[in-house]
Amino acid sequence: MPPLNLGNQPQIPLNADQAWRATAPRAAETVLFFDFDGTLAPVDDDPTAVQPAPKVLAAIQALAPAVQRVAIVSARPVDFLRDHFGGLPGVDLYGLYGLEHSHSGGETVTEPAALPWVPTMVELADLARAELPAGTLTEYKRLSVALHYRTAPELGPAVERWGREQAERLGLRVQAGRMVLELKPPVDQDKGRVIGEAVKSAAGAWYFGDDVSDIKAFAALRARAAADPDFFGVCVAVANPETGQEVAEAADLTIDSPAALGDFLTTAAHHLT
Numbered sequence: 001m002p003p004l005n006l007g008n009q010p011q012i013p014l015n016a017d018q019a020w021r022a023t024a025p026r027a028a029e030t031v032l033f034f035d036f037d038g039t040l041a042p043v044d045d046d047p048t049a050v051q052p053a054p055k056v057l058a059a060i061q062a063l064a065p066a067v068q069r070v071a072i073v074s075a076r077p078v079d080f081l082r083d084h085f086g087g088l089p090g091v092d093l094y095g096l097y098g099l100e101h102s103h104s105g106g107e108t109v110t111e112p113a114a115l116p117w118v119p120t121m122v123e124l125a126d127l128a129r130a131e132l133p134a135g136t137l138t139e140y141k142r143l144s145v146a147l148h149y150r151t152a153p154e155l156g157p158a159v160e161r162w163g164r165e166q167a168e169r170l171g172l173r174v175q176a177g178r179m180v181l182e183l184k185p186p187v188d189q190d191k192g193r194v195i196g197e198a199v200k201s202a203a204g205a206w207y208f209g210d211d212v213s214d215i216k217a218f219a220a221l222r223a224r225a226a227a228d229p230d231f232f233g234v235c236v237a238v239a240n241p242e243t244g245q246e247v248a249e250a251a252d253l254t255i256d257s258p259a260a261l262g263d264f265l266t267t268a269a270h271h272l273t
C-alpha cells in the first residue's frame with residue numbers, strides 16, 4: 001500500500017493500515033462518505049443497471065455501527081440510492097449533489113430553491129432526446145439532466161457543445177463527469193458544501209470518490225483539517241481511465257476499483273469493530 005500524503009495532519013506518512021488505526025480511537029466521531037457510481041459500483045453502459053460491487057454492502061453494514069455516520073453522497077436521486085442502500089440502517093443519503101437528502105431512512109427533503117427548476121429540466125430532457133444524435137443517452141433526474149455519451153465517445157464534443165449552449169440559454173450550471181455532461185439548477189450546492197456541513201461536529205472523516213465532482217469533497221475535508229489540527233481526514237480515490245489521474249492527484253490514497261474497495265472496507269471493519 002503506498003504511503004498516504006496526509007498534508008497538514010500526522011507528521012509522518014501513513015499507510016492505509018496506520019490510517020485505520022489512527023481512526024479507531026475516534027471511530028465514534030468519524031464519518032465515512034462514499035460516492036456511488038465508479039466508487040461503490042462499477043461503471044456500466046446502462047446507468048439503470050449498476051449494482052454495488054461485491055462485499056460493499058456487507059462491509060458498510062459492518063462499519064455503520066462503529067462510526068458516527070455513513071453517508072452516500074451522489075449525483076443520483078435519493079430514490080435511486082434508497083433502492084440500493086435503503087435496507088441498511090444508519091446510512092444517510094445525499095442525492096443530486098446534495099439537492100436532496102434523507103437521514104437514517106427518513107423522508108426525502110429537497111432543497112426548496114431547486115424546486116422551481118423542475119419544469120425546465122422536463123423541457124431540457126425532451127429537447128435533448130429530440131436533438132442529440134442516436135448513441136447519446138439522456139437521463140432525466142427531476143432536478144438535473146445528465147447527457148451521456150459512454151457508448152459513443154466520438155459524440156462527446158458535440159454533446160458538450162450542445163449541453164453548454166443549453167445551460168447558457170436556460171441559466172443552468174454544468175458539471176462534467178465520466179463520459180457525461182450534467183445540467184443542474186443555479187443553486188449553491190455541491191459535494192464540497194455537503195461535506196463541509198456534515199463534518200462540523202466530527203473528529204474525523206474518510207471520503208471515497210472517483211470523479212471530478214468528488215474533488216470538492218476532498219477540498220472540504222482538507223479545509224476542515226486545516227482549521228482543526230486534531231481532525232483526522234483521509235481522501236481516497238478509486239482508479240479509472242477517465243478522471244482517475246486528476247482525482248488520484250487530489251487524494252491521499254488510491255484504490256484500484258470498486259471491487260477492491262469492497263475488500264478494503266472489509267479489512268477496515270476488522271480495524272474498527
Ligand SMILES: O=P(O)(O)OC[C@H]1O[C@H](O[C@H]2O[C@H](CO)[C@@H](O)[C@H](O)[C@H]2O)[C@H](O)[C@@H](O)[C@@H]1O
Pocket residue numbers: 035036037038042043044045046047048050073074075076139146148150177178179180182211213
Ligand atoms: O456522483 P456519482 O454517484 O458518482 O454519480 C455520477 C454520475 O453517475 C452515473 O453516470 C456514470 O455511471 C454510469 C453507470 O455506470 C455510466 O454509464 C456513466 O458513463 C457515468 O458517467 C449517473 O448515471 C449520472 O447521473 C451521475 O451524474
